[in-house]
């Protein structure tokens with residue numbers, strides 16, 4: 001398997017704070033890769049740099065044959081990159097189905113706003129609707145398709161967000177703390193869903209996550225950062241007893 005995403009020497013600064021100081025790692029096609037590390041390690045900053053939401057001072061980000069730093073955030077969906085957010089970024093006042101459809105329109109040619117303004121439905125609209133329904137069905141939440149997102153349980157909203165990211169049929173899915181705030185049973189179910197997604201659709205997943213048991217249970221490759229630098233990387237079995245990792249999380253032994 002070849003590298004789908006390659007990060008080299010990434011440097012990100014916020015004023016006087018160096019959030020990333022030369023971080024490098026690669027994610028292979030079809031892998032589930034987790035970015036871990038203690039608070040302030042730089043995980044979210046790395047994620048936001050890949051999503052083109054922060055501008056690195058130095059380094060390279062390559063996705064397949066593309067140089068991502070030469071592109072805007074709005075271009076990513078068209079390349080096959082989708083992401084979810086730590087704090088759900090769903091539209092209140094829109095139904096679950098509409099929220100999921102937005103994900104596909106980000107990649108399609110027909111503007112969602114235009115379709116809301118009452119243009120006659122095109123073939124693509126019907127296809128998008130059918131695909132959005134299929135995704136809701138996949139996540140077992142088709143019964144709430146026409147409900148307003150507001151007021152639905154958190155676990156359901158997490159699935160809606162995942163369905164929205166997937167409806168664009170991405171090649172790379174970026175998940176920002178997908179297990180955050182979920183109950184124990186929901187975390188296990190999410191893990192099974194993500195592994196099934198990878199297997200069924202040959203998708204590549206990069207996630208930022210604090211839930212260590214979840215990470216170690218589903219990841220093929222784990223990249224640990226600390227203080228904006230690479231700490232250790234390897235498969236879960238290699239990292240489980242890593243003294244560097246234990247020290248970074250618990251502080252230096254006295």
Ligand SMILES: Nc1ncnc2c1ncn2[C@@H]1O[C@H](COP(=O)(O)OP(=O)(O)OP(=O)(O)O)[C@@H](O)[C@H]1O
Nearest residue numbers: 014017018019037038039040041042043044045046
């Ligand atoms: N917008 C910003 N302005 C200033 N400093 C920032 C900004 N965003 C992040 N930082 C700093 O950059 C460093 C890395 O933060 P980042 O949020 O990427 O870490 P993280 O590993 O995601 O942490 P957490 O697990 O707590 O979310 C921290 O020192 C943080 O305070």
